Amino acid sequence: MNTIMLKAYAKINLGLDVLGKREDGYHEVRMIMQTIRLYDKLNMKKLNKDEIIIKTNLSYLPTNENNLVYRAIQMLKEEFNIKQGIYVELQKHIPVAAGLAGGSSDAAAALTGMNRLFQLKLTTTDLMQRAVKLGADIPYCILGGTALSEGIGEVLTPLAPMPKAYVLIAKPPINVSTKYVYENLILDERTNHPDIDGIMEAINSKDLCGVTNRLSNVLESVTIDKYPVIQEIKDTMIEFGAMNALMSGSGPTVFGIFEDLNLAKKAFYQLKIQGKAKQIYLTDIFNRKRG
Numbered sequence: 001m002n003t004i005m006l007k008a009y010a011k012i013n014l015g016l017d018v019l020g021k022r023e024d025g026y027h028e029v030r031m032i033m034q035t036i037r038l039y040d041k042l043n044m045k046k047l048n049k050d051e052i053i054i055k056t057n058l059s060y061l062p063t064n065e066n067n068l069v070y071r072a073i074q075m076l077k078e079e080f081n082i083k084q085g086i087y088v089e090l091q092k093h094i095p096v097a098a099g100l101a102g103g104s105s106d107a108a109a110a111l112t113g114m115n116r117l118f119q120l121k122l123t124t125t126d127l128m129q130r131a132v133k134l135g136a137d138i139p140y141c142i143l144g145g146t147a148l149s150e151g152i153g154e155v156l157t158p159l160a161p162m163p164k165a166y167v168l169i170a171k172p173p174i175n176v177s178t179k180y181v182y183e184n185l186i187l188d189e190r191t192n193h194p195d196i197d198g199i200m201e202a203i204n205s206k207d208l209c210g211v212t213n214r215l216s217n218v219l220e221s222v223t224i225d226k227y228p229v230i231q232e233i234k235d236t237m238i239e240f241g242a243m244n245a246l247m248s249g250s251g252p253t254v255f256g257i258f259e260d261l262n263l264a265k266k267a268f269y270q271l272k273i274q275g276k277a278k279q280i281y282l283t284d285i286f287n288r289k290r291g
């Protein structure tokens with residue numbers, strides 16, 4: 001069987017609201033998700049021997065069951081009693097533990113890849129139902145594009161495509177655990193909840209300014225409080241021409257939205273010189289076709 005190649009795209013959260021905590025410890029969210037043109041690549045092929053082998057360009061990434069790709073493959077192997085093995089070459093480009101859902105997107109790609117390699121005939125909905133068992137953001141990563149994400153992240157409503165824009169990504173060299181951020185979030189009458197409905201209306205009317213004016217993430221209160229460098233990177237992006245900038249997910253990556261490519265390039269070089277972010281990418285909104 002030939003090797004199949006899959007792209008696993010990163011996401012940003014244009015809006016991230018948390019409504020409350022559930023009994024199982026997870027939080028009810030209301031988020032606007034958006035795919036960006038920054039991706040990992042997975043090459044997958046069948047093996048005769050019953051084993052899962054993962055090779056990756058990042059020496060510090062686990063290649064055993066601690067890798068979400070391994071867990072995704074294992075889950076479908078067990079359910080469908082697949083006795084053949086799988087070899088995966090994982091080329092990481094998305095910063096790790098960044099708030100960009102890199103691992104989640106790799107897992108989503110691995111589920112899709114297994115479906116194709118073994119002709120499991122699972123629909124997108126079937127894949128999404130299985131994906132949530134591995135992580136709250138993985139169903140969205142299967143869907144992609146612009147979407148409203150509710151529940152713990154698994155209740156998804158596709159939206160009209162977000163207007164085109166350049167996206168500057170900057171990750172400071174700090175590690176933030178998603179679990180820590182959710183656990184330390186305080187929701188009270190002072191919480192500044194994002195205008196998620198307003199973002200949806202702006203997306204529907206193709207009003208880029210209406211979206212960028214409303215960028216907001218309640219998790220910033222936890223992560224920026226602990227790591228003020230995130231606010232400093234946001235400020236630099238805005239000073240150098242971003243329409244607005246926000247922390248993605250639980251952080252620590254900051255994204256800035258630009259209409260003008262030259263301004264985005266200037267901000268990119270300024271961040272390089274400043275040295276507060278170590279991983280910096282200039283990319284754009286990516287609206288893949290659904291179907």
Ligand SMILES: C[C@@](CO)(OP(=O)(O)O)[C@H](O)COP(=O)(O)OP(=O)(O)OC[C@H]1O[C@@H](n2ccc(N)nc2=O)[C@H](O)[C@@H]1O
Binds near residue numbers: 013026031100248
């Ligand atoms: C914050 C967000 C925003 O898109 O993204 P990232 O920062 O991870 O990219 C997501 O909600 C992250 O989703 P994901 O990273 O898939 O979460 P999981 O692996 O399922 O859970 C990690 C931990 O986060 C907490 N968690 C996650 C999702 C959720 N709705 N409520 C939670 O409380 C739980 O404590 C859980 O143990």
Ligand SMILES: Nc1ncnc2c1ncn2[C@@H]1O[C@H](COP(=O)(O)OP(=O)(O)O)[C@@H](O)[C@H]1O
Binds near residue numbers: 067095099100102178
């Ligand atoms: N394929 C993978 N790519 C990246 N990280 C992975 C992967 N599989 C498991 N992980 C683990 O998951 C953690 C969070 O990874 P990641 O998905 O990149 O974070 P985030 O959701 O915050 O963007 C990392 O600490 C990493 O060790």
